[in-house]
Amino acid sequence: MTWTTAARRLVALVIVPVAVTTSAHLGTAPAAQAATVVPDGSTQASAAASCWEVKQVEPSATDGVYWLLTPQLRTPTQ
Incomplete structure (x- = not known):
């Protein structure tokens, strides 16, 4: 056909x-739009997989509280 x-x-x-x-x-x-979110840990929407990832994405990141989302976490957590 x-x-x-x-x-x-x-x-x-x-x-x-x-x-x-x-x-x-x-x-x-x-x-x-989804691809523009940078996992820098600064917000829930941009939660990073680890502190190491935060530092890799944002080398000037200082000590502090960041949002993380790991395979063990069900939601982004500070």
């Missing part, structure tokens, strides 16, 4: 809006 141009357009008109609506409904961030 070969796809006609009209059939391809119809499929694109149906699939693309459903995908966009679904991702907006689920609250998922676009990949470009």
Whole structure:
């Protein structure tokens, strides 16, 4: 079976809006936005995997309290 141009357009008109609506409904961030979070431990959203990672990402990081998220933690923790 070969796809006609009209059939391809119809499929694109149906699939693309459903995908966009679904991702907006689920609250998922676009990949470009998700990739911009730097794990520096300064916020819950930017929790790092370890203190070592904080220092690697931000060499000027000083002693203090940072947010971490390790495989053993269920949520980011200070």
